[in-house]
Amino acid sequence: MADPLSLVNDLLAPVFADIAGAPADPVVRPSDRADAQVNGALPLAKQLGTNPREIAQRVVDSGALQTVCTDVEIAGPGFINLTFDDAFLAAELGAIAVGDRLGIVADPHPRTVVIDYSAPNVAKEMHAGHLRTTVIGDALVRMLEFAGHTVIRENHIGDWGRPFGMLIEHLLDIGEDVAAEGMQQGDLDGFYKAANAKFADDEEFQARSRDRVVKLQSYDPETIALWERLVEMSTAYFNQVYDKLDVLLTDDDLMGESVYQPKMQETIDRLRSAELLEESDGATVVFPPGFTNRDNEPLPLIVQARTGGFNYATSDLTCVIDRVERLGADLLLYVVGAPQAQHLQMVFEVAKMAGWLEPPAEAVHVSFGSVLGEDRKMLRSRSGDAVKLVELLDEAVERAAAAVAEKNPDLDDAERDEVARTIGIGAVKYADLSTDRIKDYVFDWDRMLAFEGNTAPYLQYAHARICSIFRRAEVDRTSVRSTEIALGEPPERELAKRLLAYPSALDDTLATYSPHKLCTYLFDLAQDFMSFYEHCPVMKADEPVRSSRLALSDLTARTLEHGLGLLGITAPEAM
Incomplete structure (x- = not known):
């Protein structure tokens, strides 16, 4: 199934081609005055040197839209305003409700895609600067895979070069066990800084380090073994960060x-x-x-x-x-800073x-801007150092736990901890992904953890709220998915149109590798649902309206959960 706008475009393309004598774009767009507007008559008339209203009339007279529209009206210099038939919208909803792909059809021309992203350096801490490349790359991997492409993840880590001479010598000086313990505790920066300081002050250490670089480049077996140990310790710590961040990268993706x-x-x-x-x-x-x-x-x-x-x-x-x-x-695809x-x-x-x-x-090049502090400069800790990514993620979970405890004190400890992790990590990821990637953005705890506005907690809460409707009604959500949907009220129609637009939202996102477009769609969907829920009683409605509205609610929850999942964010059923 397709977005109604895409379907209209497909229905009208042959009509425009017949008029033009060659392929011509109907130019179907959303409209504030109707459900959709066809704008293609104007450029076609200019091309043919004729009156655009005459072309518009020929399009209307073709009858191509009889099965999908109740009203087709020519306006202004040749625009065609369309009002979709409620029965058509309901039938389209019913068709996507019984499937798992929510109307999204796999790309008919699948590609083999390599995505280069994350790319930390061995023996160096992952900082806030690694956040954007990692979460943007992870979201694109998920979307492209779901769209039917073969996706190869490549984590192009910095694991070679002159600095490894001093790093290996420092490893020998302090011992592998001491180094491993420090790195497991997240002190990669401490290890690197200590090696660098020793190199700056100790000529004998400098000489050993330079000699070690020669051995490394000559693939000396002992040196290679020490280098491999250093890489192993570093990647073990990277995996801790990836686990906290809930991304797909594994050791198999290291290149x-x-x-x-x-x-x-x-x-x-x-x-x-x-x-x-x-x-x-x-x-x-x-x-x-x-x-x-x-x-x-x-x-x-x-x-x-x-x-x-x-x-x-x-x-x-x-x-x-x-x-x-x-x-x-x-x-x-290279998910690399601007x-x-x-x-x-x-x-x-x-x-x-x-x-x-x-x-x-x-x-x-899938470029992106920087993460800024409140001073609109590169995000730094109070000491002036770069913010460690693992510390940022831990703080997000701690702050989320406090918010969850205040919002829902009835959750037991285990539930609260899991919800806090889901909300905290989701908030950090969504704040990044919902920003146009080419722009810088200010890291703001209060904004990203808010339960209102275009945030992950708002979307997660919308999903949890829908799940609670079914718990209170004691209705199995799967039982309503074959229910016939009826659209009697304006908020129902708006929600229906938004749900049917999900495939186009994903297409638009992938066309420019811009996750913020999917975020915008999900936020609009959540707002449409809240309007629907406010104006269209669900639990108190009589049958068959009650079941119809439950079916709309379930489809909304599934779309929210699926869309957030493509962004790498979990949608909890209770908050």
Whole structure:
């Protein structure tokens, strides 16, 4: 089943094509004056050099909308206002109510998608800055998988490079057991800072660290074993964070920089074979067209330093090759902060120049803004350090527990703890996802944990409230899903139209990889339900209206739960 607007578009497309003599868009849009408006007559009339009202009349006379509309009216210079038939809306609701996909049809052209997201650094703490990449990437994974695509999660962790010389030597100095205990307690920053401080002050430690880097790059077995232990301890802690955050990432999704190290020389060789390499100030570079510096001079992408070493560009180009050629991906999504935009654009362009990224394969930078404090600067702790992500999540649960205890003191301890976790983590994730990802946003505890407004607690409470209706009525929710729905009141019609718009909301979200669009839809749905519940009695209504309204309520709860689930947020049945 489809959104009524999509269905109207499909019904009118052949009519417009017949008039135009070629495919033409009916341009069906929501309207404040009717259920929908067809705007395609105006651009088509301009194209054909005729009167738009005459085209609109031909569309109306075609009778294509007889089965779905009770009123079709031409307005203004050629708009067509539509009023949907209540029986049509009810039938569409009935069709989606008996299925599990809520009207969403799998994409007829599935793709193989690699999503690069989260990407913490070994031996470094995950901070608030990792929140956005992790939750945006996780939501896109869930949506794309549900839409029918093959999705490969890649957590491109920083696990290679010069700093690992000093980190391995520091590991040897303090002992693996001491290091493991500190990291298990979340003190990755302490480990890194101690190693860095020792490197700055101790020349003997500097010499050992540099020697260890050479051994690491030479794949010395003892050094590799120590490096693996360091990675293991760090990823164990990352998994604790991912568990708290309730995201899908596992160790199977790890694809660190180290994986691509042995393949980088081949990348350079292939660039050379394609005659793309040039020398600039002693470095080996590629000049992708369209990129210039402040002096309007061509901007190079450095793929090999003058010392012969490789860098992020070499690694990222090697990633493209691997993801397209080994994994067979035709869509590469990089959920990476906005400051990396130019770098990634240059990498993508060089990959195209080399023939590694050709249609249908494409790469997309899913960029995002920053998390800000109340001072509208980068979110920091009181000490001025970056906020640790695990501490932020723990505080969210603690604050949610206090709110839940005040709102529903009758919950037992176990129920309260689970609801608090669900609300706290959901609030943090939703506050991030409900913001247009390209924008910065201010981290505000009071706003994100509020039970009113466009927040996770508001949506979760709306879901729990619907579940409570069925508990009080002692009605099994599954028993109403084959009930015939009738739409007698305006709030029922508005709720019906919103429910039927769910597939289009998901389509719009994935078209731009913008989870905030799904958030907006769910908020509008919850508001429509609250209006319906206020104006249309459910429990006190006589049959068959009572059962019809219970069916509408159940479908709303299922849509809220499903939509929140696609965002990685749990919808509790009681709060």
